[in-house]
Amino acid sequence: DVKVTQSSRYLVKRTGEKVFLECVQDMDHENMFWYRQDPGLGLRLIYFSYDVKMKEKGDIPEGYSVSREKKERFSLILESASTNQTSMYLCASSTFGAGGPENEQFFGPGTRLTVL
Amino acid sequence: GIQVEQSPPDLILQEGANSTLRCNFSDSVNNLQWFHQNPWGQLINLFYIPSGTKQNGRLSATTVATERYSLLYISSSQTTDSGVYFCAVGRYYGGSQGNLIFGKGTKLSVKP
Numbered sequence: 001d002v003k004v005t006q007s008s009r010y011l012v013k014r015t016g017e018k019v020f021l022e023c024v025q026d027m028d029h030e031n032m033f034w035y036r037q038d039p040g041l042g043l044r045l046i047y048f049s050y051d052v053k054m055k056e057k058g059d060i061p062e063g064y065s066v067s068r069e070k071k072e073r074f075s076l077i078l079e080s081a082s083t084n085q086t087s088m089y090l091c092a093s094s095t096f097g098a099g100g101p102e103n104e105q106f107f108g109p110g111t112r113l114t115v116l
Numbered sequence: 117g118i119q120v121e122q123s124p125p126d127l128i129l130q131e132g133a134n135s136t137l138r139c140n141f142s143d144s145v146n147n148l149q150w151f152h153q154n155p156w157g158q159l160i161n162l163f164y165i166p167s168g169t170k171q172n173g174r175l176s177a178t179t180v181a182t183e184r185y186s187l188l189y190i191s192s193s194q195t196t197d198s199g200v201y202f203c204a205v206g207r208y209y210g211g212s213q214g215n216l217i218f219g220k221g222t223k224l225s226v227k228p
Contacts, residue, residue, distance in 0.1 A: 033215060037157075043202070043218040058215060088157055092216075103147050103206065105216055107159040 003027070004108035006091055012114045019078040021111050023091030030096035032074035033105065034058075034066065037088040049074055050096060081115045088112050118143045122203055122219035129193050129226050137188040137222045139203030147206035148179055149216065150188050154199050162188070162201075193226045200224070 007022035023032065033048040035058075045058030047066040055066050063085060067075040074093075078085055089111045095102040119142040129135055141148075150162040163170050167181040174193075179186040190197055200223050204216040 040220075042220045043204075043216075045215045048215055090157075090159065101164055104149060104161065104164040105204075105206075106161060107151075110157040110159075112157065 004091060004093055004106055006089075006108040006111050008111050009109060010112050010114075012116065013078075013081050014116055015082060017078075017081050017115075019081050019113070019115075021076040021078075021089055021091075021113070023074045023076070023093075023108055024072055025074075025093040025106075025108075026072065027093060027095075027106070028071070029093035030071070031094045031103075031105075032068065033092040033094075034064075034074065034076045035090045035092065036060070037090060037110075043090065046076065083115050086113060086115045118145065118205055118207065118217050120203060120205055120217055120219040122201075122222050124222060125220065127222055127224045129224065131193060131195060131226055131228050133193050133226075134189070134191045135193060135224070137190070137201055137203075137224075139186040139188070139205075139219055141184050141186075141203075141205045143184070143207070144181070145205040145207050147204075147216070148186055149204050150177055150186070151202045151204065152197075152199050153202060153221070159202070190224075193224075195226045195228055198224055198226045 004025045034046040035043045049068045065077045091108040092105040094105045121140045148166045151159045163177040169178045174191045176189045200221040202221045204218045
């Protein structure tokens with residue numbers, strides 16, 4: 001069965017802290033994605049990765065960085081957390097394909113991050 | 117970029133009623149997915165349906181790619197169907213793996 005896990009369901013951090021959000025998938029997927037979800041704005045792509053050590057900026061990368069040292073793990077890093085980064089963060093993965101069913105994305109349970 | 121519009125934004129039903137959710141998109145796509153977001157925030161995959169019709173129990177979906185819309189049908193709704201339903205589309209070109217572009221969702225409330 002498809003499985004994407006995220007390190008925390010709920011997280012509370014202080015302004016200025018460095019924050020790591022971890023995502024692990026067990027499906028041997030090449031692609032991994034980080035989205036954030038905010039009321040009224042829907043889900044927006046922060047970063048994605050299509051291979052180990054490869055990364056591409058999404059629509060809202062400012063204030064974030066990512067790391068992919070192993071195929072199954074994709075980390076989102078908030079270098080200096082700010083209150084406007086309070087949000088729901090969702091990780092997803094998919095296989096590397098040519099636009100067919102292999103590109104179906106599967107999501108983790110999400111991390112609700114609060115920055116005080 | 118591709119625009120995705122979902123309607124209606126909110127829907128309230130009595131248990132047992134049927135409903136149709138719509139997703140319009142502004143350009144050709146290779147990927148179209150429907151998700152249900154449960155009260156805990158988890159996105160559950162309902163359908164991968166860039167074209168054609170699929171059915172899974174009380175749920176079915178139809179995508180008419182040439183006219184750039186997709187419909188999600190829920191029959192005999194149950195209180196557990198409550199939540200937000202998202203349509204998301206993606207386009208893959210050359211070596212790009214693209215990403216999903218989400219609509220704003222339809223919030224469904226099913227009353228007992």
